[in-house]
Amino acid sequence: MNGDVGRLFEEYYESLVRMLYRRTGDRDRAEDLAQETFARAVAAPPRNPRPWLFAVALNLVREDGRRAVRQGRRLQLLKSEVDVPAPPPDEIVERNEQTARVRAALDQISERDREALLLKAEGFNYDEIAETLGLAKGAVGTTLARARRRLVEAYHDMEGQAKHAAR
């Protein structure tokens, strides 16, 4: 069992943290939630791990898993992260603005649409998205189409508002 969970950790931790960061916008929280998710996987090894892990992680996000994480089920990364060269300041500002708009656009769409988008961005197929979110497989395409359209529309709206404000 431990070996299985370790394999899951190697295979899905990166994707899970990334999805959680996109969902929450808080890297620490994303890592905490991911570790809490794997902790639960240790206690109850899942049969279909990928949808299970992401479903648990999204549930933790919904039920404010940070509180549960603070109560002890947390892990800490001791090894220093890989140092990445810092981008130029202008690029940082521009990237931060884009990121803020995307996050704001994401916050404007529905919870289900947002989660479907994030799961699809992590390479989930329709079956896995349906299992993770509890949807019918036939509804996944429609959900994703709606989520994409709304996200792009919301982003363009914010971009327009930002240009208008800049003028």
Place this chain on the structure above:
Amino acid sequence: MPHVDEGTLHALLDGELAPAELAEVRLHFATCPSCAGRLDEARQLLAETERLVSALQMPGAAAAGAAARAAAGRVVPRTASPEQSAVNVLVSPPPPGAPLPPLDPVVLIPENPTVREVRHNRMRIMAWAAGFLVVVGAGYLGMVNLPRKAPSGDGRLRISPDEFTTVPATLEREGLTRDSFPTISLTDSAKPGGAVPPDADAKAKPADANLKSNVGAQAAPPAAAPAAPPAQQRRAPTPPSTDAPAPSRAAETREDASPRRAEESKDDSPQLAKVGPAGAEPPAEQNAARNTEEQSVAREAAAKATSDLERRRIRERAAAATAELDRENARRAAERERQLALEQARVRAEAEPAAATRPAAPAPAPAAAPDRTGLTSRIGLDEAARQLGGPLHAIDGLFRQTVGLVPGSSVAGADPDRDVVRAVYVERATGTMIFLDQQMAQPGDGPSTPRAGPGGRQLWVKDGVLLILHGDVPADSLRSLARRVR
């Protein structure tokens, strides 16, 4: 076919359409430019979405790379030490050829109690332990302080006869025993619930002390108890009442046990009346309920004391009766033994003259046998066969009692330098003994058939063994027995 819906378009772009459905959609696109245009829009929408979502990169650590190598880090709990963890998972390095560099072991520790939980558990355990110690301590102190009873709420110290084991010398001089005191109440003359006055000890003597026997008060009619002032109830020595059987028995028992104490109790009552100051007593209406309860408690205590006393006396009487019975039985047994001895002596005296006239009976064979066999040692059949160089000879039809060795010098006709094997036969009825002496024969020892030898004995050689048959029987009997030797 109707137009392709948006969900199908996105499924097509996501590669989620089944082959049959895909073929059908492609066929439709060939005939429907509108849907083909919508497909291009969907493709752009999908690309734009992917661009936006991928813009959400974790800062600093280059999310993907950092997270990918996060697994390469050693993971330990933040809030608890590894020793507190409930589950440890050791992750093996990835298989060779994996894109990522070899990973260090990763330890997952999901079940870590928080500091608050640990503290809460400890406090709970300590609370249980403290409660247990309080209970045990209270019980111990109660046992230790049992003889020293604290005064009750009415300022009285209740003492049961079971709570003291010795009688003060001053009381013993007056002929009082422990059984003379059922339940004694020591009244605090200062104030209700107050401390015992300094002279309380000085007044503790039965004659003039502050002692009150509840028996008298308990014997009062219960109906009159609530109305009468407590002091008067204690002062008035009323006769035993049938409504209060236990105190009545207590009074009677006390009188039986110590008539002198009974008289003294009557004499003490007026004096006891002087002891309790009227001012120290609470008002009658306030004390009515208390007195009733007090009498009930005293009555129960007296009944218990009386019951204990009765049981003790019954045990003593039983023990005394048993001891007397044992002595009587012993005396009767001794008397029977003495009469039996006298009877036996008389019988022996009568039998002795008759026995003197009778010929002496032959001594019992077993008692005489060891002396007459002449054996120096007893041997088994194997040893006898070794001595004789063959099996031991026996007299047919007779019961052999024992086999042993005798010196050859003691057997006439035998080689005096060698031991003789002797088989001893005894006739049980008369104790007659017959010996069949046997010795390995030497050339020229004797005839092959029995011949009469010295003393009427029969002597012959058989199977290389010299046989000598003799005993307490006539010679002709020996001759006939010799023919039965096998």
